[in-house]
Amino acid sequence: MYVAVKGGERAIDNAHAWLAEERRGDTDVAELSVAQIREQMALAVNRVMAEGSLYDPDLAALAIKQSRGDLIEAIFLIRAYRTTLPRFGGSNPIETEDMQCDRRVSATFKDAPGGQVLGPTFDYTHRLLDFKLAADGEAPQAPSATAPTEPTPHIMSFLDRENLIQTEKTSETTPDDLTRKPLELPASRALRLQSLARADEGFILGMAYSTQRGYARNHAFVAELRIGAVAVEMDIPELGFAIDIGEITVTECETVNQFQGSKTEPPQFTRGYGLVFGMTERKAISMALVDRALRWKELGEDNLGAPAQDEEFVLYHSDNIQATGFLEHIKLPHYVDFQSELELIRKLRREAQDAMSQEAAQ
Amino acid sequence: MNVMTDPNAARKAWLGLLAKAPARDLAQLWAALDLKAPHQILRAPEIGGVMVRGRAGAIGEAFNLGEITVTRASIKLEDGTVGHGYVQGRDKNHALQAALIDALMQTDAAARVRDGVLTPLQATMTQKKSTRAAKAAATKVDFFTMVRGED
Amino acid sequence: MQAHVLEGGFDNHAVDSSHAFRAVMTAMARPGQIATLQGALPPAPLSKAAGVVLLTLCDPETPIYLAPSHDTQQLRDWITFHTGAPFVTAEAAIFAVGTWQDLPVSAFAIGTAEYPDRSATLIVECESLSNTGEVLRGPGIKDQTALSLPKTDAFQTNAALFPLGLDFIFTCGDRLAALPRTTRVG
Numbered sequence: 001m002y003v004a005v006k007g008g009e010r011a012i013d014n015a016h017a018w019l020a021e022e023r024r025g026d027t028d029v030a031e032l033s034v035a036q037i038r039e040q041m042a043l044a045v046n047r048v049m050a051e052g053s054l055y056d057p058d059l060a061a062l063a064i065k066q067s068r069g070d071l072i073e074a075i076f077l078i079r080a081y082r083t084t085l086p087r088f089g090g091s092n093p094i095e096t097e098d099m100q101c102d103r104r105v106s107a108t109f110k111d112a113p114g115g116q117v118l119g120p121t122f123d124y125t126h127r128l129l130d131f132k133l134a135a136d137g138e139a140p141q142a143p144s145a146t147a148p149t150e151p152t153p154h155i156m157s158f159l160d161r162e163n164l165i166q167t168e169k170t171s172e173t174t175p176d177d178l179t180r181k182p183l184e185l186p187a188s189r190a191l192r193l194q195s196l197a198r199a200d201e202g203f204i205l206g207m208a209y210s211t212q213r214g215y216a217r218n219h220a221f222v223a224e225l226r227i228g229a230v231a232v233e234m235d236i237p238e239l240g241f242a243i244d245i246g247e248i249t250v251t252e253c254e255t256v257n258q259f260q261g262s263k264t265e266p267p268q269f270t271r272g273y274g275l276v277f278g279m280t281e282r283k284a285i286s287m288a289l290v291d292r293a294l295r296w297k298e299l300g301e302d303n304l305g306a307p308a309q310d311e312e313f314v315l316y317h318s319d320n321i322q323a324t325g326f327l328e329h330i331k332l333p334h335y336v337d338f339q340s341e342l343e344l345i346r347k348l349r350r351e352a353q354d355a356m357s358q359e360a361a362q
Numbered sequence: 363m364n365v366m367t368d369p370n371a372a373r374k375a376w377l378g379l380l381a382k383a384p385a386r387d388l389a390q391l392w393a394a395l396d397l398k399a400p401h402q403i404l405r406a407p408e409i410g411g412v413m414v415r416g417r418a419g420a421i422g423e424a425f426n427l428g429e430i431t432v433t434r435a436s437i438k439l440e441d442g443t444v445g446h447g448y449v450q451g452r453d454k455n456h457a458l459q460a461a462l463i464d465a466l467m468q469t470d471a472a473a474r475v476r477d478g479v480l481t482p483l484q485a486t487m488t489q490k491k492s493t494r495a496a497k498a499a500a501t502k503v504d505f506f507t508m509v510r511g512e513d
Numbered sequence: 514m515q516a517h518v519l520e521g522g523f524d525n526h527a528v529d530s531s532h533a534f535r536a537v538m539t540a541m542a543r544p545g546q547i548a549t550l551q552g553a554l555p556p557a558p559l560s561k562a563a564g565v566v567l568l569t570l571c572d573p574e575t576p577i578y579l580a581p582s583h584d585t586q587q588l589r590d591w592i593t594f595h596t597g598a599p600f601v602t603a604e605a606a607i608f609a610v611g612t613w614q615d616l617p618v619s620a621f622a623i624g625t626a627e628y629p630d631r632s633a634t635l636i637v638e639c640e641s642l643s644n645t646g647e648v649l650r651g652p653g654i655k656d657q658t659a660l661s662l663p664k665t666d667a668f669q670t671n672a673a674l675f676p677l678g679l680d681f682i683f684t685c686g687d688r689l690a691a692l693p694r695t696t697r698v699g
Contacts, residue, residue, distance in 0.1 A: 053428035055414065056451065085411035088432055088448075089573045089597055093417045093424045100491060102498050110505045118501040144496035154420055168422030175425045177413065180574060189418055190425035197416075197427050229491075231378070232414055232430060237593045238446055238514045241370045244378030245412060246430050246450030254420060275416045277428055404519040405594075408526055436519060436594075444516050 023068050037061035046249075046278025047071055051320065052078025053179065053198045055248050055277050072200075072320050079321055082179075090174065091234045092242060096252050096275070097154055101228040103281075106155045108221050108256055114152035119227060120279075155224040156254050156271070165256065165269045166299075185312055192294055192315065193287075197276055199318035201283045207308045207318075208286035211293050216306030218292050219258035220272060227251045227279050251276050253284040257292050264300030290314060376467055376480055377460070381449045383483050385456035392459045395478040397471065399462050404444065405436040407454035433457040439465045518590040521554035523568055533569040540691040541680070545649045545658040547642060547690045556587045562684040563610055563636050570634075571608060573597040578621075580611020582638070603633075610636045613663035623677040634680045639663065642685035651696040660690055668698040 024031065038045055038061035048060040052075045060078060067073035103119025106112050118124075120142075132138065159165055175190035183191060196204060211218055231244045253274035261267035272292030274284035293308035307313050317323065368374070380388065411429035418425055434448045435457040445465025447457040466475045523529035529552040536548045555564030571577060577598045579588065592598055603609065603620035616635055624632035639661070646661040647668075660683070662668060671678045671694055678694030692698075 050428070054411070055428060055430040058451075059431070082411065082429060085409065085429070085431065087429075087572055087574060088410040088412050088434065090413040090426070091415050093415045094427075096416070096420050100495060102494065103501075116503040116505070117498050118503060119498055120501075142497045143500045144493070145500040145502070147492060147495035147499040156420070168417075168419035170421065171423040173423070175415065175423065177426050179426075190423055193416070193418055193425040194427070197425075231382070232412070232450075234412055234448070236446065236448060237597065238436070238519065239370075239373075239377075240514070241374060243374050243381065243448065245381045245432050245448045247382045248414065248430060250416075250427075252420065271419050273419045275420075275427060404516075405522060406524070406526065438516055438519070442516055444519060 023066070032065060034058060034061045034065055037064050043279060044069075044071060046280050047201060047283075048074045048078055050277040050280050050283060051075045051198055051200065052082065054078050054082045055246075072324055076321050076324070089234055091232045091245070094230045094232060094248075094250070096226065096230055096250070097151075099152070099226055099228040099230045099250075099252075101152050101226050102249075102279075103227040104152055104224065105226075106222065106224045108223050109155050109159060112155045112158065112224075114148070114150060152226070154254070156256065159223060159256060159269070166259075166265070166271055168271070183315060185315075186297075187311060187315060189291075189295070189298075192311065193273065193275070193291060195315045195318060196274075196287045196290055199287075200320035200323070201280070201286070203318045203320070204286040204290055205282060207293075207314060208289035210306070211289050211308045216293050216296070216304050216309045218270075218272070218289070220255040220289050220292060221257070222285060222288075223254045223256040223271075225251070225253045225281055225285065227281065249278055251278065251280050251284040253281070253288040255285075255288040255292060259299070262300035262302075270295070270299060373464070373467070377446070377448070377464060379480060379484055379487070380447060380460035380463060383449075383487060385449070385451060385453040387483060387486055388456060388459055388479070391479045391482055392463070395475065397466070397474065397478075399439060399466055399471075401437040401439050401445075401462065401465070403435070404438055405434065407433055407435040407457045409433045409452045409454070435461045437461045437465060439469065441469065443468050514590050514594060515587075518556060518587055519594050521556070521564070521591065522595040523552050530569045533565045537566060537569060537682070537689070537691070540682070540689060541653075541693055543653050544651065544692050544696040545644065545654060545660040545690055547644065547688050549688050551687065556585070556591050558583055558585070558638070559588055559591075559610065560638055560684045561687040562689040563638060563682075566636055566682060566684070566689065567592060567598070567608070567610070568595055571596040571598040573599065575607040576601040576605055578603045578606035578609040578611075578633075580609065580615035580617075582612040582615040583610050606633050608634050608636065610638070612638050618667055618679070621679055623674055623679060626677075629676040629678075632677065632679060634682065636682045636684055637663065639683050639685045642683055642688055642690060647698050649692070649696050649698060653693075654696070660692065662692070662698065665699055668692060668696075672697050 038057045041064065044064055045057050045060045048063055048071055049055050052060065059081065063074035063077040066077060101117055103121060104117045106116060176188060178191055178194055229247050229249050232246045232248055233242050234245050235242045255272040257270045257272060259268055259270040272288035274287030276284045276287060290308055294311055294314065296303060296309050303309055410432055412432045413429050414427045415424045416427045430450060431452050432448055432450060433452055433454055433456060436446045438444050443465045445461040447460025447464060449456045449460050463475055463479060533550055533552060536550055540546060540548050550562045550565040553561055553564035553568050575598050577592065577600055579600060589600060603617050606621060609616060609621060621633035622631060624630060641661060643661045644659050646659055647665055648657050648659055650657050675694050680694055681692040683690050
């Protein structure tokens with residue numbers, strides 16, 4: 001039972017005012033600018049763009065500032081803003097083949113044409129705190145080398161020479177959009193990929209890790225991980241042709257997975273796919289592993305009952321805004337509900353006591 | 363599409379350049395050009411989103427990745443030439459300037475606009491790209507197989 | 514696309530479409546009440562009111578069916594430039610525009626039991642529009658009102674489908690009135 005209550009406006013206003021003051025912190029310390037966050041907290045900005053489902057580094061940086069660095073709160077702000085935008089249309093699928101790669105590595109094909117390019121990676125750092133960063137003023141310069149002019153084709157296409165890799169279905173239909181129509185199960189692969197691309201990084205990481213540890217193990221290797229800029233092209237009706245309307249940085253991960261064959265498919269290598277806004281490689285690899293685990297049905301694999309195979313479990317619990325909304329609402333006033341719970345408990349106890357005293361009397 | 367035979371290739375190229383160029387660079391070059399271009403607004407600058415699509419497995423069916431912010435505008439010059447601007451981000455002046463330049467590029471002012479705006483804009487963007495490519499090239503690995511082992 | 518179809522949109526999209534949305538919503542909430550709309554100058558044969566409705570409610574995700582009475586290249590271009598809405602057959606339409614005679618009323622989607630909202634809204638262009646003729650009753654109407662409907666039985670059949678069914682907007686020049694599926698006719 002709910003009973004409407006009024007009041008608390010002054011407390012709320014003052015709480016907001018204090019929040020604003022706390023956000024600013026000690027005024028003896030210089031204020032962060034949005035540009036500083038965008039440039040120097042770029043990976044946080046990328047995560048907010050990916051999970052907020054809106055590529056706009058300035059807005060993501062502003063959201064991080066406003067949310068005091070609480071990234072889920074920042075994602076919430078971006079999701080809310082996103083809903084206010086009129087939708088001009090959908091782009092043509094981005095051509096990751098044409099990416100200008102900042103990073104491009106393969107665990108399966110070391111001599112890949114185009115080479116292995118490490119890019120600005122944490123991979124080989126020693127994870128020792130660098131106290132030099134605590135002092136200001138450093139502006140490090142990276143060395144340069146002559147850039148190759150050859151293209152960097154997808155490594156999977158080289159591995160596929162013997163046709164030992166499962167092919168992907170192509171289709172030109174407009175994919176369903178879960179931000180427009182509620183997610184219904186069973187979900188198409190397009191819907192699963194959209195859901196995973198905006199899913200909480202921590203949740204997807206945990207799911208992916210569970211497949212590695214043996215819950216629906218699918219033996220994934222990174223065929224290719226590439227990070228870089230791609231153009232976004234859209235058909236413009238008033239022009240009658242397509243133009244580039246922007247350029248975005250994305251992370252793409254293709255996994256190749258061992259596969260013994262099933263009732264319906266011959267033994268072959270299968271694939272998992274991850275594609276995420278920004279430089280977000282932990283998320284992209286995780287996405288590829290979970291994508292592969294969710295494909296058990298189409299590949300004729302057994303349902304092992306593993307969490308990562310359960311599309312309802314994965315898709316309905318991976319969105320951190322839905323999750324946080326439902327989770328955090330339980331801290332808001334529930335006095336009235338609790339009153340009725342109390343009444344119920346008292347009544348049950350009274351009945352139990354009456355029954356006991358009747359028994360005693362007999 | 364073959365660039366050689368595409369009649370829209372030139373316009374496609376400048377519209378794409380204007381869309382991806384930093385708003386500030388374009389604004390500076392446009393102001394420096396100091397070109398009067400009286401015009402009527404057909405579509406006032408409007409901020410919106412475009413759903414970016416990817417392909418499953420890079421080659422398969424399309425899926426929705428997420429949106430980008432885009433601002434668009436359309437204008438008509440006094441001689442009736444129409445210009446459209448679609449630019450990344452939320453800068454209304456950027457979209458308006460792109461639409462104006464698109465229109466002017468279809469008029470006698472084309473050479474002046476190309477020299478004053480498009481060419482330097484392209485040069486800056488190419489420079490940025492090649493700087494990045496050179497840094498990436500410096501992190502390219504030369505592998506030596508030491509030993510073949512299990513796993 | 515010719516230059517003149519690029520004209521005739523809202524001058525100030527955010528403000529104009531907000532006013533128009535409020536007017537259309539009120540018309541739907543008060544069936545039969547006639548409202549006057551401003552802001553769009555669509556090419557003939559589309560009325561000003563129907564133009565405002567399309568500019569306000571349509572975008573690339575709301576497919577439109579144009580009845581033969583309204584299916585001209587100019588109008589298609591105008592709608593495409595100003596709303597981005599795609600053109601489809603009657604079966605796939607979320608919105609439809611045309612005269613009553615030219616609209617294949619039985620072909621439109623009436624929604625499903627799970628999603629009654631996945632149904633079409635028909636914008637019916639009329640020669641005249643006045644509070645005379647068929648008696649209307651139901652939610653949003655105090656006692657009863659009247660509206661000059663092009664037909665009677667079709668709207669009675671539609672109301673009987675509730676919660677499924679079509680919703681109607683009648684337009685004439687710069688005026689419109691609405692008839693949602695909840696309204697009982699006659």
